[in-house]
Amino acid sequence: MGIGIEGEFSLVSVLVSQGSLCYTSSYENTPIYACFAGGLSALILLCARAQADEQQEVRLFLETHCVECHGAETQEAKIRLDTLEFPSNEHVTAHVWKRVVDTVERGEMPPDYQDQPEDSEKQAWVEQVVHVIAQANPQPIALRRLNRLEYENTVHDLLGIDVPLADLLPEDGKVQGFDKGTDGLSFSSVLIEQYLEAANVAFDAAIRRYAPLPAEIRRTDLMSVSENIDSVRKKKGGVIEIDNSFVKFTPGWPPARLDPVNPIEDGVYRCRIAVWPHNPGDRTLAVAIYEGALFRGDTREFIGNFDVTGTSKEPRIIEFTCKFAEGDTIYVLPRIWPEHVTWRDKHEQRPGVGIVWA
Incomplete structure (x- = not known):
């Protein structure tokens, strides 16, 4: 059973009607989490509908300018676009979409003897394809820590110091020869201990504990x-x-x-x-x-x-x-x-x- 907030006030439930948000009064003492769940469902439904509309616009461009040569009867370059699915776990079609986008972007398609879309329309369609595919296949955001050199440079800039810090940290792991890849920059208890030691060294360098010597000009022949x-x-x-x-x-x-x-x-x-x-x-x-x-x-x-x-x-x-x-x-x-x-x-x-x- 969820935790709800009840009170003597009217809550608002969200209904989806013709793609717009309609607000109606609900019964008093309705748990607030029910309203949140309804709102979340509505937003998901709206996003799904917007995505479907955008996919339909992408396909409409193909039907207008491409399907004549890449449809059921004719498949130039062995490419059929009237049934081309968007990339997903079930449909490995990213390479086909890349070829299509590249030819449209370079102006190779549609051919000269057919009606040509405006350059702005081509560019808008290319951006739309990229957006649809990205939304259909969201990539997880990979977070990584700073490598040793990045950590040293960052602390130097932050505190205005110049003491060596990178050598105080363990060697960074490498992926394909590079030390900036997420897979190679793991965490460990030893690493955290070394970070604390490096931080102590940095703060010691930032805090001067004695007065500087007076300025002096030294010269030798x-x-x-x-x-x-x-x-x-x-x-x-x-x-x-x-x-x-x-x-x-x-x-x-x-x-x-x-x-x-x-x-x-x-x-x-x-x-x-x-x-x-x-x-x-x-x-x-x-x-x-x-x-x-x-x-x-x-x-x-x-x-x-x-x-x-x-x-x-x-x-x-x-x-x-x-x-x-x-x-x-x-x-x-x-x-x-x-x-x-x-x-x-x-x-x-x-x-x-x-x-x-x-």
């Missing part, structure tokens, strides 16, 4: 660094000093490091580096700049390639903004195009990059 002075004196890697600049030739590792300007606190920093080309000849000189931990080379992040122009007296100032962790440093690696020149090549002077300060 490359030839004031003892390691560079020693490298020039001992000609390590062929480096030289020109006009108080540290000139590096090697287009590969190891790069020049700017250790004296290491950040002492995590944050976003604006960086400037003064560079100039030494004996470029007809070649293009550039530097590749990286940011990363001083003693963990596998954590370097590529900042970008920058053309090296200017002179030792008026070097180019490369400027960029980057996020640094405490103790990170900047790596400057010379690049020479179209190819590098080694000390064995005697036909031209070796191009190099002079680094003045940072």
Whole structure:
């Protein structure tokens, strides 16, 4: 027995008459759930009737423009449309409807010698077919969770943080090689626990528990660094000093490091580096700049390639903004195009990059 609400008032029952809603007074003390059931039945009946009318309109278009060549007597391309059922569990006809819609949409049917419907009528009919088939075969809405990378990006945008979160979560399942499919993104108790851990890390990063250090400008001249002075004196890697600049030739590792300007606190920093080309000849000189931990080379992040122009007296100032962790440093690696020149090549002077300060 259902739960009803009774009272001393008249309820309204819904009757369906000629496709319209008619309201009549009902007896007092009628349970309200009876009214709801009647209204739901009426709505279902209305939807079914509207769907049947729409299907009839689709078939009317076929009878007017298509059945002459695809009917009981003639079936061009072995397609018969006067008895074509809409797709369902019992009727596997979606491929036929697709062919019909495609030919009508491309203007291939009806043929030129027959009366042609207006383009607007064709388009309306195509949309109607798609709507009828979609209503007859509703697809279940598949809900899925975010994968690890989507979760990390969403939390970063939400809280304005940049701490790694994806690695705290288990590997996402893959469907046909992709990690965004619903079937591969399942839930488990372990996953929920890892989500909670990742959330704690995110909130810890969002809430600063100590005051930031005052803003400070840190600068170093490359030839004031003892390691560079020693490298020039001992000609390590062929480096030289020109006009108080540290000139590096090697287009590969190891790069020049700017250790004296290491950040002492995590944050976003604006960086400037003064560079100039030494004996470029007809070649293009550039530097590749990286940011990363001083003693963990596998954590370097590529900042970008920058053309090296200017002179030792008026070097180019490369400027960029980057996020640094405490103790990170900047790596400057010379690049020479179209190819590098080694000390064995005697036909031209070796191009190099002079680094003045940072």
